[in-house]
Amino acid sequence: MSYHIVVCGSIVPDPLQVLEPIVGPTGPALKNEMMLPAVLDPWAGHALFEAANLAKNVPNSKVWLVALGPKAKLQQVMMSVAQKALFTLVAADGPASGFVDAFDTAAALTTAIEGIADLDRDKMLLFGGWQSASRGTGATIQMVGERLGIVNQFQGVDKLTVNADGSMDILERIEGGSYLTSRLSSAPAAMGWATGELPEPPNNPQVGMMNMKSIMPALQQAKPAQLTGAGFKVENVAQPKVMRQTRIEKDMSTDAIAQEIVAWIKG
Amino acid sequence: MYTLQTLPGDDVRQIMWRFAERFDLQMVVQSSRSIARTTVASLVAQGARNSHEWTDLKQELLDAFDASGLTALYMNTSQGGFMDGPKNLALSLAAFELSWVDGGAATSSLASNLALAPSHEKGTPEQRDYYMSRAVPPQPGEDRTIWRGAFALTEPLPYVGVDTGVLVGKVKVKDWKDGEEPMLQVEKRGRFITNMDFAYFVTAAVDSTDERIKGSCMITLEEGDEGSFDRGAPTMKMCHQLSSTRDPIINVTVPASRIIGGYTVVDGQIVPNFTHGEIIGSVFHRTRIPVGLMTTAKLLSAVEPVIRYHRTRFRGGDASNPGSPKFEQGIQQKEDAQQRLIDIWAIGEAGASMGFTAAREADTFDPIEREKESFLAEQGCTSARKQFAMIRKKDAETMEYIDLLFDTGRDETRFAALDADVLVKFSYLDKLLGVIIPTTKLWNTGVGAIFLREAISLVGGYGITEDCPGFLMNKWADSQLEATYEGPEAVQRMHLTITQADPVFLHLLGKYADDMAASDAPGSDGLAAGIRMWLTAMTYLSENTDADGNKLYHRKRQGVTFPMADAVGWLLASYYLFKDVAELQEKGGMNPTVAEGLEGLSGFYADLAQVMAARAVGEVGRILSELVYGFNSGADVSAFAALRAEADAKLAGVRLAKDRAGQALTQVMIPEALDYPM
Ligand SMILES: Cc1cc2nc3c(=O)[nH]c(=O)nc-3n(C[C@H](O)[C@H](O)[C@H](O)COP(=O)(O)OP(=O)(O)OC[C@H]3O[C@@H](n4cnc5c(N)ncnc54)[C@H](O)[C@@H]3O)c2cc1C
Numbered sequence: 003m004s005y006h007i008v009v010c011g012s013i014v015p016d017p018l019q020v021l022e023p024i025v026g027p028t029g030p031a032l033k034n035e036m037m038l039p040a041v042l043d044p045w046a047g048h049a050l051f052e053a054a055n056l057a058k059n060v061p062n063s064k065v066w067l068v069a070l071g072p073k074a075k076l077q078q079v080m081m082s083v084a085q086k087a088l089f090t091l092v093a094a095d096g097p098a099s100g101f102v103d104a105f106d107t108a109a110a111l112t113t114a115i116e117g118i119a120d121l122d123r124d125k126m127l128l129f130g131g132w133q134s135a136s137r138g139t140g141a142t143i144q145m146v147g148e149r150l151g152i153v154n155q156f157q158g159v160d161k162l163t164v165n166a167d168g169s170m171d172i173l174e175r176i177e178g179g180s181y182l183t184s185r186l187s188s189a190p191a192a193m194g195w196a197t198g199e200l201p202e203p204p205n206n207p208q209v210g211m212m213n214m215k216s217i218m219p220a221l222q223q224a225k226p227a228q229l230t231g232a233g234f235k236v237e238n239v240a241q242p243k244v245m246r247q248t249r250i251e252k253d254m255s256t257d258a259i260a261q262e263i264v265a266w267i268k269g
Numbered sequence: 270m271y272t273l274q275t276l277p278g279d280d281v282r283q284i285m286w287r288f289a290e291r292f293d294l295q296m297v298v299q300s301s302r303s304i305a306r307t308t309v310a311s312l313v314a315q316g317a318r319n320s321h322e323w324t325d326l327k328q329e330l331l332d333a334f335d336a337s338g339l340t341a342l343y344m345n346t347s348q349g350g351f352m353d354g355p356k357n358l359a360l361s362l363a364a365f366e367l368s369w370v371d372g373g374a375a376t377s378s379l380a381s382n383l384a385l386a387p388s389h390e391k392g393t394p395e396q397r398d399y400y401m402s403r404a405v406p407p408q409p410g411e412d413r414t415i416w417r418g419a420f421a422l423t424e425p426l427p428y429v430g431v432d433t434g435v436l437v438g439k440v441k442v443k444d445w446k447d448g449e450e451p452m453l454q455v456e457k458r459g460r461f462i463t464n465m466d467f468a469y470f471v472t473a474a475v476d477s478t479d480e481r482i483k484g485s486c487m488i489t490l491e492e493g494d495e496g497s498f499d500r501g502a503p504t505m506k507m508c509h510q511l512s513s514t515r516d517p518i519i520n521v522t523v524p525a526s527r528i529i530g531g532y533t534v535v536d537g538q539i540v541p542n543f544t545h546g547e548i549i550g551s552v553f554h555r556t557r558i559p560v561g562l563m564t565t566a567k568l569l570s571a572v573e574p575v576i577r578y579h580r581t582r583f584r585g586g587d588a589s590n591p592g593s594p595k596f597e598q599g600i601q602q603k604e605d606a607q608q609r610l611i612d613i614w615a616i617g618e619a620g621a622s623m624g625f626t627a628a629r630e631a632d633t634f635d636p637i638e639r640e641k642e643s644f645l646a647e648q649g650c651t652s653a654r655k656q657f658a659m660i661r662k663k664d665a666e667t668m669e670y671i672d673l674l675f676d677t678g679r680d681e682t683r684f685a686a687l688d689a690d691v692l693v694k695f696s697y698l699d700k701l702l703g704v705i706i707p708t709t710k711l712w713n714t715g716v717g718a719i720f721l722r723e724a725i726s727l728v729g730g731y732g733i734t735e736d737c738p739g740f741l742m743n744k745w746a747d748s749q750l751e752a753t754y755e756g757p758e759a760v761q762r763m764h765l766t767i768t769q770a771d772p773v774f775l776h777l778l779g780k781y782a783d784d785m786a787a788s789d790a791p792g793s794d795g796l797a798a799g800i801r802m803w804l805t806a807m808t809y810l811s812e813n814t815d816a817d818g819n820k821l822y823h824r825k826r827q828g829v830t831f832p833m834a835d836a837v838g839w840l841l842a843s844y845y846l847f848k849d850v851a852e853l854q855e856k857g858g859m860n861p862t863v864a865e866g867l868e869g870l871s872g873f874y875a876d877l878a879q880v881m882a883a884r885a886v887g888e889v890g891r892i893l894s895e896l897v898y899g900f901n902s903g904a905d906v907s908a909f910a911a912l913r914a915e916a917d918a919k920l921a922g923v924r925l926a927k928d929r930a931g932q933a934l935t936q937v938m939i940p941e942a943l944d945y946p947m
Contacts, residue, residue, distance in 0.1 A: 018940040034938055036865040037275045074862045078279055081292060082299035205300040207338035207351045214292050248941040252314070252736070
């Protein structure tokens with residue numbers, strides 16, 4: 003038993019930056035988005051670290067990271083991400099912004115996955131974030147799964163345990179802080195991860211150097227993704243009415259923070 | 270008028286500092302940055318700096334370095350590292366990233382390497398591999414403790430400090446049986462020795478007190494050696510508290526094979542292959558670059574917190590209303606606040622340009638230096654004096670090589686021939702690095718410290734508190750140590766006294782002036798005049814005497830040579846900034862991310878370079894005028910006076926550049942909050 007884990011994930015602007023929506027020549031965008039530093043989408047990050055951990059514990063397993071994003075920015079982010087987990091990058095050049103149709107994105111990701119030569123679909127676990135920090139539609143992984151004919155799908159996954167008989171127990175978040183446990187007999191399956199249970203691994207340059215052997219060619223060869231945008235239009239983009247104000251508090255207790263949030267919600 | 274859209278990101282830095290093609294280095298940057306802005310920052314925020322002792326909290330730093338590959342950065346892959354080849358640029362980038370948050374953390378990351386450097390530079394291959402492979406963290410499955418090291422040169426008063434000749438550390442033969450390795454008794458007391466809380470080995474400079482050992486050497490001492498290995502009292506230092514410093518007292522017996530670089534026995538006498546002076550010369554040649562860049566990083570790190578403070582100064586409460594200039598721009602409405610920050614930024618950029626140039630060139634130099642060693646050894650030319658003479662003979666060809674480096678229509682065959690001549694290449698890089706390494710250490714830290722103080726001023730009373738965003742007060746205090754350890758400013762100025770007067774360097778500097786005169790970058794013609802002014806002053810001071818007939822430019826006359834060294838730092842820093850800006854303007858368009866904001870970046874950096882040039886030429890003019898007029902030499906000063914007038918006239922437009930750059934600061938988008946805890 004081994005797994006071929008395909009993680010779909012891309013980049014988002016560093017959340018500490020000022021994210022100001024504007025309407026540009028090609029539709030809505032974030033001000034200076036191309037120039038802002040980017041990070042791996044945190045939801046995808048959880049999926050990637052879970053995938054790497056699973057591959058480490060189940061011999062002969064393999065991880066691919068399939069990313070649709072602007073090449074140059076993807077490359078910058080890889081300098082950090084590649085040090086955290088062993089994977090093979092499959093890159094498609096295109097926008098990763100929050101203003102692209104999830105339907106288009108799913109189609110592009112599917113094409114990229116179908117192009118992976120040594121992927122064994124019977125062993126495949128499709129991983130990704132159940133949300134994205136740039137656009138929380140929660141739809142992309144679902145659609146990629148559908149397109150690949152993967153019908154066993156789980157969303158809001160926090161834990162995956164492989165049992166001795168090869169079956170898997172999957173913990174999915176449901177409403178009210180509860181979990182739904184499912185047992186799945188075998189791959190393939192699609193899982194949109196919530197936070198998972200693993201911390202972000204420290205950077206390991208040895209891992210990074212190994213990954214780079216495949217990452218640099220993958221980035222160089224990344225083909226422009228065909229995103230039609232047909233039938234999809236963002237009508238309006240605005241910042242939430244209450245302006246974001248970041249404040250740094252050094253010595254504030256958790257209780258005091260909670261109280262302040264409650265007071266703020268109550269207005 | 271341009272708009273600077275965002276603060277320069279990694280893509281911009283990679284182009285300017287020329288590592289856009291080096292993903293190994295880009296990964297080093299990311300690793301160091303993530304430690305700096307998490308582990309290091311939270312240690313500072315938790316008050317870990319408030320103790321002289323090496324605490325468990327501080328130990329987290331070393332654990333983080335081990336886990337993320339920084340400890341192994343100095344090693345080759347065969348020694349357990351992850352990259353091969355010279356590491357000057359890699360170590361410089363790591364130190365830069367760490368000191369962006371805390372200088373002491375950067376020192377901690379470098380100190381073990383400094384201890385390894387004597388073996389790395391001059392040790393036997395066995396010594397090198399032995400210590401380097403034990404200094405890497407254990408790999409999965411390995412059960413061993415990592416060996417950290419300390420470099421012990423400085424001694425208690427009245428011994429080694431700036432003057433490294435007054436060694437009191439002693440070595441003598443304890444036991445020497447026929448046909449066996451001699452056993453040596455080594456006594457070393459150190460002062461201010463970094464890493465001493467946990468160092469397993471110490472590379473110590475000692476002098477012989479035994480006629481059976483010739484002269485001085487460096488020798489490796491281990492905690493497990495027979496005798497006493499007292500770590501001594503902690504140094505009550507007021508900066509770099511995230512590094513460990515103590516005054517050790519060591520008295521141990523070790524085999525003679527620990528002498529770094531080995532030894533030969535001549536007529537019954539142990540003759541170390543290298544004196545302590547030769548070893549420290551070659552070690553410090555390189556390790557001073559990252560130290561200079563540490564202060565620089567802190568200057569650049571101050572930009573974002575100062576802008577944020579100014580912009581948000583009057584927000585909240587009823588001090589101002591949203592939408593009003595006072596609310597939106599805060600102190601940034603005021604010209605002086607913008608423009609002083611431009612000065613700080615320019616000094617930071619120029620220091621980075623000079624320091625990273627030095628690091629890159631040192632990477633090129635490392636293999637060439639080894640090639641030169643083996644080439645000269647094959648010729649039977651091994652003594653330092655003979656080697657010096659042999660390289661001197663190459664001066665004319667080296668100058669020709671320099672001419673061709675700047676000649677766009679050059680004879681390529683001739684250039685290739687000179688480029689392939691190891692002595693010519695060695696000579697060029699040696700003369701260049703002989704100046705730009707000490708100027709990186711001297712100028713970046715000394716001038717950097719002054720401008721860090723300016724940064725604190727821009728944050729008012731808050732700047733002087735522990736809560737000041739960006740830890741500016743710590744950074745300022747730390748910069749004083751960066752100016753001091755690994756040779757304080759006096760040592761760099763002494764070094765420059767010789768190297769800046771070298772004919773090959775003077776020729777190169779002349780070429781820099783021509784290069785600037787031919788450039789159309791605003792302010793570059795002023796820098797050309799400034800450089801020529803310095804060269805003219807150098808000739809004047811070398812050829813003339815003071816009113817009493819005493820020589821002016823003379824090794825012993827620090828009142829002349831030292832200010833000249835201060836001046837050359839300003840000029841070189843300004844020159845390399847122009848070169849990096851030109852690189853950005855030329856290559857930025859090829860990177861889609863940079864291309865997006867290139868117009869603004871290009872305009873802003875051009876202005877910054879002009880502001881820097883004006884400041885540099887102003888400082889240099891002031892220094893040189895004192896030297897040229899100040900000794901009543903009576904010789905003709907007209908050439909100098911004409912250049913000074915020309916340099917002044919070429920300041921035309923610089924204040925407009927500063928106006929524009931200052932304005933750009935009011936528009937630039939900065940993150941919501943600092944990306945490290947406070
Ligand atoms: C925190 C810390 C960590 C350190 N870590 C190490 C370490 O790991 N290993 C190590 O070996 N050392 C270490 N040092 C020592 C450091 O390198 C020395 O302090 C430094 O080299 C200067 O020596 P000194 O303090 O004895 O100064 P001195 O020799 O007393 O000089 C004091 C000043 O006198 C003037 N001066 C002295 N000589 C001359 C001259 N010839 N010409 C002109 N002016 C002169 C200069 O202004 C100079 O700055 C450390 C120091 C500190 C504070």
